[in-house]
Amino acid sequence: MTEPLHRQLGLTDDELAWIVDTLGRDPNPTELAMYAAMWSEHCSYKSSKAHLRTLPTEGPAVLVGPGEDAGAVDVGDGIAVVFKMESHSHPSAVEPYQGAATGVGGIVRDIISMGARPIALLDPLRFGPLDDERNRWLFEGVVAGIGGYGNCIGVPTAGGEVHFADVHSANPTVNVMCVGVAPADRLVTSARAVHQGSLLLLFGAATGRDGIGGVSVLASRTLEESSEESRPSVQIGDPFAGKLLIEASLELVERDLLEGLQDLGGAGLTCAVSESATRARLGAQLDLDAVPLREPGLEPFEILTSESQERMLAIVAPVRLEDVRDVCGKWGLASAVVGRLVDDGGTLDVRANGQRVAAIPARSLTDDAPVYTRAMSPPAGHDDLGEDDPTFASVPTSPTDALLRILSSPNVASKRWVWEQYDSIVQGGTVLGPGGDAALIRVEGTMKALALSTDGKGRFGALDPYLGAAHAVAEAARNVACTGATPLAITNCLNFGNPERPEVMWQFTESIRGMADACRAFETPVTGGNVSFYNESGGSAIWPTTVVGMLGLIEDHRLAMRHPLGDGTVVYLLGETFPELGGSEFADAVLGVVSGRPPALDVERERRLHGLLIEGARLDLLGSAHDCGDGGLAVALAESAIAGRTGFAVSLPGDLPPHVAMFAESASRAVVSVAPERASELEDLAVAMHVPISRIGETGGPRLVFDGLAEVTLEEAAAVYEEAIPKLFAG
Amino acid sequence: MSGGLPRIGVITFPGSLDDRDALRAVRFMGGEPVSLWHGDRDLRGVDAVILPGGFSYGDYLRTGTIARFAAVMEEVRSFAAGGGPVVGICNGFQILCEAGLLPGALIRNRQLRFVCRWIDVRVETTLSPLTGGLVPGDVLRVPVKHGEGQFVAREDELRRIEGEGLVVLRYCAPDGAVDDAHNVNGSTGSIAGVRNEGGNVVGLMPHPEHAVDPDVGATGGQAMFVALLEAALERVSAA
Numbered sequence: 001m002t003e004p005l006h007r008q009l010g011l012t013d014d015e016l017a018w019i020v021d022t023l024g025r026d027p028n029p030t031e032l033a034m035y036a037a038m039w040s041e042h043c044s045y046k047s048s049k050a051h052l053r054t055l056p057t058e059g060p061a062v063l064v065g066p067g068e069d070a071g072a073v074d075v076g077d078g079i080a081v082v083f084k085m086e087s088h089s090h091p092s093a094v095e096p097y098q099g100a101a102t103g104v105g106g107i108v109r110d111i112i113s114m115g116a117r118p119i120a121l122l123d124p125l126r127f128g129p130l131d132d133e134r135n136r137w138l139f140e141g142v143v144a145g146i147g148g149y150g151n152c153i154g155v156p157t158a159g160g161e162v163h164f165a166d167v168h169s170a171n172p173t174v175n176v177m178c179v180g181v182a183p184a185d186r187l188v189t190s191a192r193a194v195h196q197g198s199l200l201l202l203f204g205a206a207t208g209r210d211g212i213g214g215v216s217v218l219a220s221r222t223l224e225e226s227s228e229e230s231r232p233s234v235q236i237g238d239p240f241a242g243k244l245l246i247e248a249s250l251e252l253v254e255r256d257l258l259e260g261l262q263d264l265g266g267a268g269l270t271c272a273v274s275e276s277a278t279r280a281r282l283g284a285q286l287d288l289d290a291v292p293l294r295e296p297g298l299e300p301f302e303i304l305t306s307e308s309q310e311r312m313l314a315i316v317a318p319v320r321l322e323d324v325r326d327v328c329g330k331w332g333l334a335s336a337v338v339g340r341l342v343d344d345g346g347t348l349d350v351r352a353n354g355q356r357v358a359a360i361p362a363r364s365l366t367d368d369a370p371v372y373t374r375a376m377s378p379p380a381g382h383d384d385l386g387e388d389d390p391t392f393a394s395v396p397t398s399p400t401d402a403l404l405r406i407l408s409s410p411n412v413a414s415k416r417w418v419w420e421q422y423d424s425i426v427q428g429g430t431v432l433g434p435g436g437d438a439a440l441i442r443v444e445g446t447m448k449a450l451a452l453s454t455d456g457k458g459r460f461g462a463l464d465p466y467l468g469a470a471h472a473v474a475e476a477a478r479n480v481a482c483t484g485a486t487p488l489a490i491t492n493c494l495n496f497g498n499p500e501r502p503e504v505m506w507q508f509t510e511s512i513r514g515m516a517d518a519c520r521a522f523e524t525p526v527t528g529g530n531v532s533f534y535n536e537s538g539g540s541a542i543w544p545t546t547v548v549g550m551l552g553l554i555e556d557h558r559l560a561m562r563h564p565l566g567d568g569t570v571v572y573l574l575g576e577t578f579p580e581l582g583g584s585e586f587a588d589a590v591l592g593v594v595s596g597r598p599p600a601l602d603v604e605r606e607r608r609l610h611g612l613l614i615e616g617a618r619l620d621l622l623g624s625a626h627d628c629g630d631g632g633l634a635v636a637l638a639e640s641a642i643a644g645r646t647g648f649a650v651s652l653p654g655d656l657p658p659h660v661a662m663f664a665e666s667a668s669r670a671v672v673s674v675a676p677e678r679a680s681e682l683e684d685l686a687v688a689m690h691v692p693i694s695r696i697g698e699t700g701g702p703r704l705v706f707d708g709l710a711e712v713t714l715e716e717a718a719a720v721y722e723e724a725i726p727k728l729f730a731g
Numbered sequence: 732m733s734g735g736l737p738r739i740g741v742i743t744f745p746g747s748l749d750d751r752d753a754l755r756a757v758r759f760m761g762g763e764p765v766s767l768w769h770g771d772r773d774l775r776g777v778d779a780v781i782l783p784g785g786f787s788y789g790d791y792l793r794t795g796t797i798a799r800f801a802a803v804m805e806e807v808r809s810f811a812a813g814g815g816p817v818v819g820i821c822n823g824f825q826i827l828c829e830a831g832l833l834p835g836a837l838i839r840n841r842q843l844r845f846v847c848r849w850i851d852v853r854v855e856t857t858l859s860p861l862t863g864g865l866v867p868g869d870v871l872r873v874p875v876k877h878g879e880g881q882f883v884a885r886e887d888e889l890r891r892i893e894g895e896g897l898v899v900l901r902y903c904a905p906d907g908a909v910d911d912a913h914n915v916n917g918s919t920g921s922i923a924g925v926r927n928e929g930g931n932v933v934g935l936m937p938h939p940e941h942a943v944d945p946d947v948g949a950t951g952g953q954a955m956f957v958a959l960l961e962a963a964l965e966r967v968s969a970a
Binding site for chain 2 (some may be wrong): 144148151152153154238239241242243244331332419420421422423424425426427428429430433442557558565
């Protein structure tokens with residue numbers, strides 16, 4: 001017996017009843033398809049919305065908070081920074097190149113629909129271990145897809161991160177963040193006056209059958225339900241058209257020709273038109289016969305839900321139509337008037353072949369979509385976490401061997417193989433590209449630079465989702481502060497399993513709580529983000545993966561700090577090391593376990609560290625600064641030495657066991673260096689700002705010497721660090 | 732002409748990406764940047780022309796192969812035939828090869844992956860609009876970023892290129908040594924840039940326009956832009 005249509009489309013019986021109630025009649029199949037797409041988890045946020053409302057979203061610099069295509073922050077001089085992160089994990093798991101490529105295209109369109117020019121991309125990625133051939137195929141394909149699209153549209157890919165864990169073998173996590181700039185007074189938001197009678201102009205690529213049901217088929221179900229046979233649901237990207245779309249859209253905004261601008265993403269035309277109408281508090285008439293098609297014979301529901309890429313919807317006053325179409329023509333883009341906004345009580349009225357095919361209250365697709373408070377409960381055994389803490393495990397290797405093993409672990413090893421495939425310098429503003437603590441992008445016409453970092457703490461999140469999310473915010477802020485920039489605001493991508501399972505929902509709400517607390521403490525409001533559920537297969541979900549995209553600002557980029565150590569400098573540890581190896585890279589790479597309690601996070605201590613780093617940069621005091629993250633102090637030192645091509649001799653403070661002193665991942669720490677003649681100035685400043693400081697050694701020589709603990713040549717450390725990932729792809 | 736500054740035109744094709752960067756570099760180095768449009772049969776009286784990097788027309792079919800049919804290219808041809816300085820950077824180099832204004836061709840990198848990296852190039856001849864005033868053997872630090880930058884040519888053509896001194900730049904080690912380890916894309920003879928017989932048209936895969944401003948990296952491109960502005964000025968004074 002076949003399932004009723006609404007279930008085939010992913011709607012529940014209750015949701016169908018809701019629709020019947022709303023319409024006062026049974027929906028026809030076209031209308032059902034529209035509801036199915038718009039009420040999909042991906043588009044409606046129905047499981048997450050209630051919890052996202054608890055996030056701090058306001059602050060003095062926030063111009064646009066959640067709810068628009070992207071958030072916006074005032075960075076002074078009349079300039080707004082627009083930024084947002086999204087997931088494209090599901091399509092990437094099925095078709096890695098196109099999945100990742102269209103992820104880039106989609107997030108870029110979110111930025112341009114705010115009227116901002118995209119100036120940077122960052123890509124946080126998670127894959128299964130690279131000794132598996134399929135994982136390598138996914139990894140190579142995703143990286144090539146990001147490059148293939150990003151490189152071709154002239155937006156630098158300036159940062160990101162890559163991590164590996166077994167849980168991502170079946171479910172890679174592919175997130176992408178885009179950052180743009182616009183004059184603050186020219187942002188295209190829903191606050192713009194939109195008038196009845198204004199025209200809906202669709203421009204860009206023609207509409208085809210690709211990506212039909214992308215959101216409901218792919219991104220709102222678990223993978224075993226989709227996989228190979230859902231490959232046709234993956235959209236195909238055309239970056240050349242994407243580039244033309246950027247230029248045409250920005251020219252339309254610069255010439256002030258538009259009342260509104262929307263990108264076509266998940267749920268395609270249905271989403272763009274219903275959101276436009278809802279925001280304008282109007283209804284809309286939509287004529288599907290006017291939509292340029294790639295092939296004849298598309299059914300109305302296909303035209304309405306197609307996720308063909310590289311399309312935008314402009315709201316245009318009739319008197320401006322000719323000018324707008326001229327701009328589209330200049331850039332070689334097709335455009336067509338497909339409807340108009342009408343004051344008819346808010347109905348979305350769709351016609352095809354001269355017949356009415358759908359009549360739906362626009363709001364019922366958008367703001368009035370269902371919101372669920374799903375059941376939640378902590379997974380069994382959660383309270384026993386502390387019992388097998390690796391901090392107290394016996395250590396099978398010498399600290400030197402452990403250091404080399406961690407430096408060659410793909411989680412820690414250099415990601416040069418990845419970021420050399422990305423154009424990180426186009427647009428000429430990249431002060432600091434990939435490989436540093438944060439990317440630094442100059443704001444044209446000013447001395448300012450934006451500091452951008454994406455961070456997620458997979459293992460910490462697996463052990464304690466609250467701490468995982470809080471640490472992700474702290475580390476992102478610390479990375480930004482390590483360049484001397486002040487953390488301003490975040491976007492995020494929340495990657496989780498099936499929200500219909502109570503333990504996943506518990507992980508989700510704990511993560512929200514952790515992110516909210518940390519953001520409040522650091523005064524970095526959440527301006528937007530994305531939730532990606534159903535990242536699981538075979539009943540086994542990915543770790544709760546809260547990925548944070550931090551925006552920071554430094555007023556004078558010439559004062560920005562970098563992480564390479566200079567020769568002949570004094571090295572300090574800022575902050576303190578505690579016996580905290582729970583969830584550490586050491587435990588994972590050396591002991592082969594992900595267990596214990598993650599390090600504690602004292603947000604006040606963390607904030608004071610940021611303050612010292614920022615002040616140190618302002619005074620031009622520090623020679624280098626590098627955050628202590630995965631692999632702890634020893635890895636932070638080694639990375640700084642490898643990047644600076646100098647050795648060091650250090651003596652680690654305290655009386656902790658060697659592997660704890662070297663590899664504990666206690667929060668709120670950074671390695672800094674300073675010229676010998678300014679060392680006391682730094683010590684005084686740290687004391688005045690209440691940041692623990694330890695002078696641990698000097699730079700120079702060809703060896704990395706941890707006095708009495710470990711010793712390795714710079715050459716060997718650099719070789720294992722640089723070669724680990726390329727080696728896996730050699731031959 | 733305004734204020735005696737050399738006017739350097741930069742052509743924007745659909746899909747050009749480094750056009751704004753080239754314009755910015757011209758201004759930074761003291762020239763007057765002039766924006767040119769692919770569809771115009773007009774070079775607006777510029778003293779030199781840059782075809783910038785990017786993916787013109789998406790590089791679909793083959794890199795540079797559609798752009799050579801752009802209306803503006805007829806003007807570029809006659810400008811070059813009259814001895815005007817023409818520079819093709821990255822995709823611009825690919826276009827000039829496709830247009831037959833430069834010898835050889837560019838195919839996918841040996842490693843079959845896009846590469847973005849700061850590298851060194853060695854100056855082989857001063858007879859080009861980018862290397863006048865330099866000395867053969869000079870090493871310049873500049874970035875590359877391309878997927879299809881492996882220079883190749885037929886055997887007889889290659890003999891002519893090498894024999895007539897048409898190689899302008901080669902990939903090299905920081906000390907100037909040319910070896911396979913520093914051949915970033917597997918180019919024949921480590922060739923990074925070539926010129927035409929007349930010495931007024933030059934193409935290169937590296938991006939000198941991204942190497943003029945010390946705030947964003949090394950400055951190996953400054954000397955090339957100085958040379959280009961000189962070459963352009965000579966045309967101004969000759970006119």
